[in-house]
Amino acid sequence: MKNFLVKVKEFFVNIFNIIREGLGFIIDKIEYVFAFIWKHIVNFFVFIKRVYFSEKFRVVRVALYYVLLIFIFAWIYKQIDNFIKKRWHNATFIQKRALTGHLFISPWIIGVLALVLYPFGKVVFMSFNIVNQFQTDYTYRWVGFQNFDRVLFIDIDFVIELQNFIVRVLLYSPVIIALSIIIAMLLNQDIKGKGLFRMVFFLPIIILNGELLENMSNYGGMNIELSFFVLDVLNTIIPTFALSLFVGLFELLIEILWYCGVPILIFLAMLQKVDKSLYEAASIDGANSWSIFWKIVLPAIYPAISVSIIFIVVFLANFDGNPINSMIFIARNNSSQKEGYASAMALVYASVQMIIIAVLFFLTKDKSNKKGRVR
Amino acid sequence: MKKFNEYKKNIRNKLPTWKKHMIGNGNGNGLLFKIAIYFLSITFAFVFIYPLFYMFMISLMSNTDLVDSTILWIPSGVYYRNYIFAINGLRLDELYYKTVIDVISNKASFTDVMYPVELRKLLVIFGIIPLTVIFGGLYVESRKRLFYLSTLLVMVIMILPISYVDSLYVAGSQTVVTVFSSAIIGYGLARFKFKGKKLIMMLMLLVYGLPKTLLFMPRSMLYNTIGIKGTMFALWMPSFFGQGLQATFFILIFYQFFKMMPAQIEESAYIDGANTLTIFFRIALPMAVPALVISLTYGFAVNWNEMFLTNIYLNGNIKTIPMLLQGLQEAWGAAADYSAGSDVVNVDFTESKAFAGTMLSIVPLVVMYGIVQRYFIESIDKSGITGE
Numbered sequence: 001m002k003n004f005l006v007k008v009k010e011f012f013v014n015i016f017n018i019i020r021e022g023l024g025f026i027i028d029k030i031e032y033v034f035a036f037i038w039k040h041i042v043n044f045f046v047f048i049k050r051v052y053f054s055e056k057f058r059v060v061r062v063a064l065y066y067v068l069l070i071f072i073f074a075w076i077y078k079q080i081d082n083f084i085k086k087r088w089h090n091a092t093f094i095q096k097r098a099l100t101g102h103l104f105i106s107p108w109i110i111g112v113l114a115l116v117l118y119p120f121g122k123v124v125f126m127s128f129n130i131v132n133q134f135q136t137d138y139t140y141r142w143v144g145f146q147n148f149d150r151v152l153f154i155d156i157d158f159v160i161e162l163q164n165f166i167v168r169v170l171l172y173s174p175v176i177i178a179l180s181i182i183i184a185m186l187l188n189q190d191i192k193g194k195g196l197f198r199m200v201f202f203l204p205i206i207i208l209n210g211e212l213l214e215n216m217s218n219y220g221g222m223n224i225e226l227s228f229f230v231l232d233v234l235n236t237i238i239p240t241f242a243l244s245l246f247v248g249l250f251e252l253l254i255e256i257l258w259y260c261g262v263p264i265l266i267f268l269a270m271l272q273k274v275d276k277s278l279y280e281a282a283s284i285d286g287a288n289s290w291s292i293f294w295k296i297v298l299p300a301i302y303p304a305i306s307v308s309i310i311f312i313v314v315f316l317a318n319f320d321g322n323p324i325n326s327m328i329f330i331a332r333n334n335s336s337q338k339e340g341y342a343s344a345m346a347l348v349y350a351s352v353q354m355i356i357i358a359v360l361f362f363l364t365k366d367k368s369n370k371k372g373r374v375r
Numbered sequence: 376m377k378k379f380n381e382y383k384k385n386i387r388n389k390l391p392t393w394k395k396h397m398i399g400n401g402n403g404n405g406l407l408f409k410i411a412i413y414f415l416s417i418t419f420a421f422v423f424i425y426p427l428f429y430m431f432m433i434s435l436m437s438n439t440d441l442v443d444s445t446i447l448w449i450p451s452g453v454y455y456r457n458y459i460f461a462i463n464g465l466r467l468d469e470l471y472y473k474t475v476i477d478v479i480s481n482k483a484s485f486t487d488v489m490y491p492v493e494l495r496k497l498l499v500i501f502g503i504i505p506l507t508v509i510f511g512g513l514y515v516e517s518r519k520r521l522f523y524l525s526t527l528l529v530m531v532i533m534i535l536p537i538s539y540v541d542s543l544y545v546a547g548s549q550t551v552v553t554v555f556s557s558a559i560i561g562y563g564l565a566r567f568k569f570k571g572k573k574l575i576m577m578l579m580l581l582v583y584g585l586p587k588t589l590l591f592m593p594r595s596m597l598y599n600t601i602g603i604k605g606t607m608f609a610l611w612m613p614s615f616f617g618q619g620l621q622a623t624f625f626i627l628i629f630y631q632f633f634k635m636m637p638a639q640i641e642e643s644a645y646i647d648g649a650n651t652l653t654i655f656f657r658i659a660l661p662m663a664v665p666a667l668v669i670s671l672t673y674g675f676a677v678n679w680n681e682m683f684l685t686n687i688y689l690n691g692n693i694k695t696i697p698m699l700l701q702g703l704q705e706a707w708g709a710a711a712d713y714s715a716g717s718d719v720v721n722v723d724f725t726e727s728k729a730f731a732g733t734m735l736s737i738v739p740l741v742v743m744y745g746i747v748q749r750y751f752i753e754s755i756d757k758s759g760i761t762g763e
Contacts, residue, residue, distance in 0.1 A: 097567050100651050104563025105575065107556055108626075111616025116582055119593035126592070136599070186416050191409070198752045199744075200420045205673060206744045207737045209680030211700045215733050216426050219433075219726035257422055262673075265755060272756050289408075310584065311624070317586045320683055320697075328588045329683070339592050346589045357584050 123343045131339040138339075147344035158345055161324050162352060165317070169356055172256060173312045175249065177305060180260040184267035185297070205261035210320025213255065259315065263308040270301040306364045310357055317353050324349055434458070434730035438721045456721065457731035464706035465699045465735055467536040474537060488605065492692050495607065496544050503529055514661055539739055542695040545685060546678040549610050553619035553678075554670045558663065560617050561629025562655055566638070583623035587684060595687055609688040620677050620684075625670040632666040633659060665754035672744075672751050679740060696736045703732045 091099065127147055129140040151158055187198055235243055249256075274297065282292050316322065328349070332342040433441070437454035440446045462468050477484055478493045485493060507525040512518045532540060564572065594613075598604040603612065613619055617626065641654050649657070660667075682697040691698075699706075707724045744751075 094568070098569035101563050101567025101569045104567065105560050107615060108560045108575075108579075108617035111613065111618045112578065112582065115594060115597075115613055115616060115618045116585070116590065119590045119597065120585075122593035122596075123589060138596070182415075183419060186412060186419070189412050191412055191416065195749070195752060197416050197420055199748050200423050202748070202751070203423065203741075203744065206676040206740050207680075209682075209697055211682070211697050212733055212737065215700075215726075215729050216430070219729060254422060254426055257419070269755055310580070314584060314586075320681070325588050325683055329687075332592060343589075343592055346586070346592075350586050350589045353586055354581075354584055 123347060126340050127344040127347050129340050133338070143340075147340050148348070150341060151344050151348060158324075158327060158348075161327060162349065165322070165324060165349075166352065166356065169313055169316055171249075172252075172259070172316065173309055173360065175256055176260055176263060176312055177308060179257060180263035180308070181267055181301070183260065184264050184271055184301075185293075187264070187268055188271045201264060202261060204258040205265070208258055208261070210322075213258070213321050217255070259312070262311055262315070266304050266308050266311070267301055270304045271297070274300045303366050306361050306366070309360045309364055313353065313357050313360065317349075430730040431734055433727050434734055436727050438723060438725055438727070441725055441727060454721075454727075457727050458735070460707065460728055461703070461731040461735050464703045465536075465696065465732060466538045466694075467735065469537045470533075471535055471537050471540045472533045475533065488692065492606065496541075496693075499544065499548060499607075500529060500532055500540075513656060538694065538696055538699055541693050542679055542697075542739070545607070545610070545689075545693060545695050546675050548607065549614050549619060549678045550671060550674040552611050552614040553622050553674055554625060554667065556615050556617050556619075557622055557625035557670065558629050558660060558667070559655070561626045562633050562659055564626070565630050565633035566641070566659075579623050579626065582618070591684060591687055598688065604688060605690040605692050607689075607693075610685065619674075620681055621674065625674065628666050628670055629663065632663050636662055665757040668747065668750050668754040672747055675743070676740060696739075700732050700736050703729060 087099065088096065126140070128142060128144060130143050130147075132139045132141070183201055187194070187201065191197075231243070231247070234246075238246070278296055279292060282296055287295065318325075328342050328345050331337045331345060332339055334341075432448055432450070434457055435453050435455075436446070436450040437452075437456075440450045440454070443451075474493065475497060478490075478497055481490075504522065504525045508518050508521050511521045515521055532543070535543070564575070595604060595609075598609045598612075603609050614622070617623075636659070641658055644654050644658055679695070680697060682695065682701070685693075685695060686698060704724050707728060
């Protein structure tokens with residue numbers, strides 16, 4: 001009995017061993033097959049990788065890249081197309097027009113999001129940091145208001161330049177406006193050689209640039225000399241500080257006149273719009289040129305003044321001859337200042353400029369009732 | 376006595392007419408008024424032109440003439456070497472077709488950075504021909520003539536000096552892209568009603584007020600990450616998205632112009648079955664020629680004269696004329712001949728050399744202005760540049 005049980009046990013053990021061995025064999029085989037396939041797959045990818053990144057088969061890589069790009073773009077296009085079709089076919093006419101309008105201005109919206117708002121946020125962020133550049137990576141270290149403190153209270157140059165800029169803008173812009181109104185009135189008269197005069201007055205719009213102006217002012221092309229006799233005579237009438245201001249402005253006359261180009265253009269376009277019969281009606285009623293100017297012409301061109309003010313301030317701020325621009329550029333490349341300091345500078349500058357624009361704009365804005373006004 | 380009385384009478388008769396002739400009827404049509412107008416116009420015109428005239432005269436002087444106090448305006452002799460130096464300093468002595476041959480034959484004279492830049496420039500310049508034929512074909516009947524004209528233009532560009540071609544490429548391509556996108560955006564703002572238009576206009580003015588020094592740092596970081604810094608795409612991308620130089624100004628010009636245009640024409644085209652793009656390209660854009668002329672001319676001038684952003688975004692890969700003008704003094708330092716036997720008097724860098732360079736740098740702009748000024752001045756009357 002005991003033997004029988006042992007034999008049965010052996011028998012099962014044998015069967016189990018056989019099965020196990022067989023299974024092991026099969027598993028081995030399967031593993032082998034899988035390993036074989038895996039090896040070949042890996043080899044295939046290695047081959048592809050070797051081909052793909054080798055110098056010889058660059059064409060293949062580029063072609064594959066473009067095929068992939070085309071597929072991605074086709075997919076995106078299909079998604080957008082589906083979306084628009086769904087929206088488009090269920091929309092009313094007014095909704096369709098609105099959607100088309102959005103599509104027309106979409107480049108500008110993308111531009112504002114990607115090229116204005118995001119960089120603006122980054123500038124604000126950078127102005128509170130010390131920025132360091134290691135090869136292509138930037139590291140930021142939060143320092144709070146340290147950059148602003150340095151810009152405004154420790155380093156003195158920027159504040160001085162900013163004061164100069166404010167004074168220059170506040171001094172130049174009324175003179176520019178007045179001169180360009182005068183010149184636009186002159187150009188609007190019916191005189192011979194009108195085309196020639198216009199050509200001369202619009203020439204600075206085309207050729208004015210920072211380097212040209214710098215060359216001119218450095219080497220003395222700008223100042224028309226005043227004779228001392230005239231100055232002495234004027235000095236007996238006018239107090240000296242007023243005269244120095246006047247003489248200073250006179251020396252800047254050419255520079256200011258050359259800035260006048262686009263304001264003249266705006267005022268001239270505004271003047272062309274005024275109805276000629278208004279002048280006739282006024283002159284029949286007994287008005288002379290002087291009162292026609294104050295009562296008809298000036299109210300007609302008044303809205304253009306605030307537009308020109310914005311233009312002039314932006315032009316003066318962005319002009320290449322402006323020393324603040326080069327200051328910020330130098331600070332950005334300076335190893336002790338870098339982007340953080342420069343962006344603090346730029347932020348202060350931008351806010352000052354926006355304040356100037358806002359103040360001047362609301363000072364010159366047309367506050368009269370629009371309904372009862374001659375246009 | 377009788378005669379004298381007659382004479383008095385005559386004068387009395389004539390005096391009012393004289394007075395009227397001189398002063399007019401108080402409306403600004405008398406002779407005195409005209410004289411005053413002409414006097415003022417000529418004075419202002421003289422003040423405008425004076426620096427250019429002064430620079431031209433100084434640029435013809437040698438250093439001896441500059442020191443001589445008896446010579447104020449007219450030089451003792453025409454000293455043309457200033458101009459020869461300026462031509463060398465501004466790289467005007469090499470013509471563009473030689474570079475073209477180098478690029479096509481793929482010589483080793485270009486570095487890895489410069490070769491794609493040059494190749495792209497060449498492609499854009501040759502791309503003028505198909506672009507003109509395709510886009511001009513929408514408006515002109517004979518495409519053959521367009522083809523010949525554009526081919527002629529490309530041939531002229533081929534024989535221009537390198538630096539002029541570079542500046543033309545930088546300024547011209549940016550201007551075309553900017554004006555095109557401004558026209559589209561202005562049309563979208565003027566013709567369609569949708570929510571948030573006022574907000575967009577306010578935001579536009581706000582963006583216009585921001586100085587360019589504020590955003591150039593993060594933008595250049597952004598271009599660095601995308602990998603377009605140092606190529607022309609860094610200048611074309613903001614231009615296309617309505618953030619180019621003075622783009623807001625152009626958008627407002629187009630906005631005003633399309634607002635003034637009667638919408639009935641477009642509505643009738645819409646009823647006849649045209650879609651919005653067709654209406655824009657076939658009807659709206661051809662009617663906006665004055666606005667196009669103004670914005671193209673002014674935009675070209677602005678982009679030509681810009682060097683701050685161009686310098687930063689292009690990494691100095693392309694050197695335009697204003698940049699070369701800036702480096703003129705260093706160029707003279709490298710080229711000056713201090714050896715014995717040379718022209719010792721004229722060896723120093725003086726204003727005459729700077730002015731010669733300045734004169735040469737404005738030549739293309741003046742030529743362009745001479746060609747387009749008639750249309751430019753006509754367009755001012757027609758377009759409504761008034762803001763609002």
